[in-house]
Amino acid sequence: MIEGLVCDDPAVMAWADGERDRWLARAAVLDAGPAQPDWPKAVTSADKLGDLTGPQRVWLIAEGPEGPARALVAGSGDAGRHQAIDVARVAAARFEVDALRMILGYVDYHPDTMGALVLPFRSPQVALVVAGWLRHLGSARLWARLWLTRHPGCAARALLPVAAGRPGKARQQAEEALLFLAATGAGPLILTTAAGYAPELHQLATGLLEPRSPGNESTALPGVPRKGSVPQWAQPDALPEILLAGGGVMPEDEVMSLVGALTRSRLADPPEPAPGDPDPRDGGVPVAVESSAAVQPLVAPAEPEAAKLIARADPASVARFGRALLDGWLTDEMPAASAWVVLAQAHLGDEATMEQLGPLVRSWPGRSRYARAIDGFAVLATVGADAGLRHMLAMEENMTGGAMNDRALDYLRQACERRGLTVTQLADRLAITHGLDTGVTVDYGGRTFTVAVDEHLTASVVAPDGRRLARPPKPGAKDANPGAYQEFLQFKKDLRATVVARAARFQQDMHRRRLRPARDVPAVLVPHPILGPIARRLLWGEYRDGRLLRAVRIAEDGSFADIDDATAAVDGDACLGVVHPADLRGDLGTWAQIFADYEILQPFPQVHRPVVILGEEQLTATSLPGLGLGPGSAPVPAEAIEGLLSGPAWYGNGDGNTRYLHTRIHRQLAGGWTLLLELDPGMRTHSGAPDQRITEIWLDEAGSEHWQPARRIPMGACDQGVLSEALVQVHALAH
Template sequence: MATREPELICPDTTEMAWADGERELWASRAEALDHGREQPDWALAATSADKLANLTPQQVSWLFIKGPDASARALIAQPSLLRHRQRIDLDRVAIARFERDAYALAHHEASANADHLGLLMLPFRGPEPATLIAGWLRNLGSSRRWARLWLERHPESAARALIPAAAGRPGRARQNAGDALRHLAAIGCEPIIRKTAIEYGRSTPDLIDQLLNPAPADAPRLPEWAAPDQLPEILLAGGGIMPDDDVTALIEALSRSRLADPPEPAPGDPAPDGAGLPLTVESSAARQPLVAPPGPAAERLIARADRRSAAAFGRALLDAWLGADMPAAHAWVVPAQAHLGDDATFDRLAPLVRSWPPKGRYARAIDGFAVLATAGTDTALRHLLSIEVNMSGGPTNERAVDYLAQASARRGLSVTRLADRLTVTHGLDTGVTLDYGSRVFPVVTDDHLTVHVTAPDGRLLARPPKPGVKDTNPDAYQHFLRFRKEVRATVSAQIARFQREMLGHLLRPARDLPGVLLPHPILGPIARRLLWGEYDAENRLVRALRIAEDGSLADVNDKTAAVGGDAPLGIVHPAEVGADLGEWAQIFADYEILQPFPQVNRPAVALTEEQRAATSLAGFGPVTPDAIGEMVAGPWRGNGYHSPSHVHTQLTRDLPGELTLLVELTPGVPMSSYTAQAGEQRITEIWLDHSWSDHWQLARRIPLGAADPAALSEVLVELYALRR
């Protein structure tokens, strides 16, 4: 019996390898950290710093920056999850100060959030960093960037550390090591890999040959439910039926269907402009892969098939996979729909994609997004738009947003402009009737898009006439009721979309108004009842405009306004309009324009120039604890985790532009949900901070004018409603 060769072992240890100026840069981030007002008892608290639970987050920040050396080393030697938004700065400062002694902290943090904190591994080299980092190359977010930077920076160390894993037993570690070594070879480090392999001796050089030039993977073994005799026949485009052998070959070729390799480039910059916060992107918010093109065999066989028959075959495959309880080993069935599917397929797939995230089938939902975006038909993208709008947020929703953006860009459009073009007309642009066979009634909508049936004399009927005994198509009545319900749903969805556009400053070129919106039987009537605005390159309002009766644009003086076709137009928020808001409200009242949602008469808070330049607003009070409790139960978050007395003394609300609005409370409410016991509260100050900050600083630095006026207004209106 042949003796088993002993496993290879890398003898290296973890050590520091700073780039020029890197340590100084990381240490300089201490200036961005703040721990609030330093307390005299902190030095005493530091004596138990080996137990993070005994310290407040402010004390931890103080300890890492300038606290007693021995206490800080004791803390970073046994790291726990840091409760800091500024973890990246805190960690970099600690690593710059304590170097190799901070490795446990760096490894723990990078493992917890590789996209945002993986760059902490860059100055460390050795087997343990290499093993961790090799697993990031398949990620979509910034961690993939950190892995590449690390490998390019430490190729010799990486080769020595990863060859033993690549020669080890099958599993994730071997797969990750192989990925990393192939990346090193691709960037010109193959000589280093081969030299290191020779140093390890024995059969290692042969293993490297196999690793760098892998044989094509075998297709997965097909299950019984994917056998040709279990599926419908495929008709050929030129007539006849596809032979079973070809069907088998097609299924085997489709079994290699997958998402494409991660798009390039990997996002992330560890030191933009040489300083500041690193640019990082979570995997869920990075550019997502579409479905990879079919292989030559699949492409050739699909080209021979009748299109509708191939799509029906694909749906049968999908149903068989669902009936087998969606085995992950055969999840290729979902991306295969991008090669076979038609609009009927996407109508079948979309409800499934909607249902998968609540059931924990996130990977399958992402496959479904990729199919819809890759197919790119109007039907597929309508489904993707609807799915994204109705999701509740989170990483899966971020992926849907990216797929929408990619699909829109492939048509040369923004998501907003794509949505305009894909809004269904329900046939209202070509004419709709209630047709009973013997009697036909034209169907119309009024200015508010209410559906009506007209009598032969042109009168709008309060109710649609019911079918009579002489009518040959009585089912038309139920069809009409469904039609009316569908139109109502579309109108509601588009009104909600336009309101989101107002709040989110989503713009379109002015030429889309007469070219796309106004001719549309649903979008046009909604657009005509809104106040629009022309914006500059900085997204600032130039002037407000309304759509006149002839489709032209009119200014506040009711004079025709010439606007270039490329000028950005958007639905204005009243907080942007300024002193003209009252006149616009009067104009809309004079013309009896009933708006689809509150706009010119919407409650708004428009800051004065003095307030925009200020760094805070005065508070008010008293405020009931129940009102504070409702805020925390809603979109506001308590920021009391750093409070020794376990009360929320700050409430926070995220704003666009990576800003946060903060409300200072006194005396504060308990961190539990039981706020009634807190007694009356007073809001002492309202101010802005960066969203990445821990909000402990004593000085206010950001003027309120830096916030988006619409978003700030919406939050201040909600806040001021608490005043008695």
């Protein structure tokens, strides 16, 4: 450690050719709404800049008076999320170094989506920031690499003192950044820069950059941990013996070597290439990927010698050993220093281990154990056992978005891809049968009843004389196994829960437009004793490029039937999905009649579902005039609006001047859209607000703050099934 070294170089700009002009030109696409006559006056008082509304800030940064605008950005005042990347690029191009504080404020909270903003700034402060991005999974890793290779001299001067400083996270990040630079050919520059600081720093840098000779890896067993370096519950005498596959027991020194190797279990390095594009060809905003939405790393392979030890052992014994480690860690209240135990299950675990780990992983986010949950997701996906994937599928059924759910979903997708399946296909194949595929009986020891289910999956029993009974007769004194009666009642309860869950999943398939290869319907769904009866009572659709080509139902013989009730030939590679009634348009009434004629009771409302179907003119329109709820119609009770806002989907937009006055409400839709309802006169919730008129309904991009006066998005741009669900709620406000 070398103390007292400091890099105090000033921040300067280092624009690439044409870069500043391109950034400045983004002012033309900014939309702050219509400028008001009083805005210039509002920005003349420096002490009131912090009170400016979002639209005023965008206007000021893009085209307002230079003095107040420079003061705003120098004071780190940002303009919110609306077009944030372009607002910040204009600020950087217009005010250069004075905008650095504002830029760093943005990238501190959003390094993946906003990190490209630092590229033209040559600053020691930026060097320290980007050094921490090299292990990001998202676009921040790319921005860090681009900045380091663009400003190697500045990076070397800023990072060398930190790399020689106190051990810790900052030093480790600085070392990794210098090693990255050296790998790009900047090694001599780093050494020259180090010599300019002090001879001892040159010596330290030389040691850091010294190449590791290939083939110099040790072939000995993994190092035995020092006594006391692992918890007591991880010592061999506290763990079950590991049996060897060829007989005998693994010696204690080898067990300790294995534990030592397991303590170094880790996630694999971030997947390559780093995602993102700082300068798209269309000249628009950088293409960025959040770390949570990027490809997540699986568990890195075990160290070679540890893998040899595991290979010599009996698999069941190794798995039991691993579960004992997990139990010890849980009993010790999950210390972070021993969290390697979770990742080690990827090397040791079996189906039983994943059955134990799955519920734990599902519970950890709710207990704020986010890092452990990510490790658990990685283990379940790496092992890929059916038991673990069933737990991941159960989590996926209830996901509503968010960074943690994004990570879990990516791990699930990776596990599915390793089997050559989609998530939906895997869910079909892992759906439990409760034994109905092989036959279920109620055996009293002397009397046996066969369990049967009807087309609605209601279980009953068939008596020896052929009578069908809702439940078997209660056991008598001569029955050797009277507990079979309660087992049947539990079977009925479990079956009903599974039917409800599977029907809910099919309904999610409809809402989320999840598709299957057509061949899976007759090959996987129809033969399944639980999925088949549900699938037969649904209307299916053949989709191409997101558009419904035709709807079909599953006929009594398992073939497909079209709207004319004729046999429909469907190619096995075609994509089938559960149809949302909004997709059927003019055919909805005919299909509803067909299902009524065949007395098909659907597992959830589909063809008889309340629906709003837009006409051709409405689909191309950029807004709707309240769908009959606007001027000239009866107003909507404020209590009805409050009812929407109290639910999980709708939110209010507070006006910038009267904080809690909601002049519109909005709901997020799938596909990156937001549906907005304009309210007149606006309302404060829980305050006896007057009745409201919904004067306009329109779509906007989800990332916008919806300031713009112009409506640009046609109503047909979003999924019509998702839109229908929201508009049905809007219509219900008037009743």
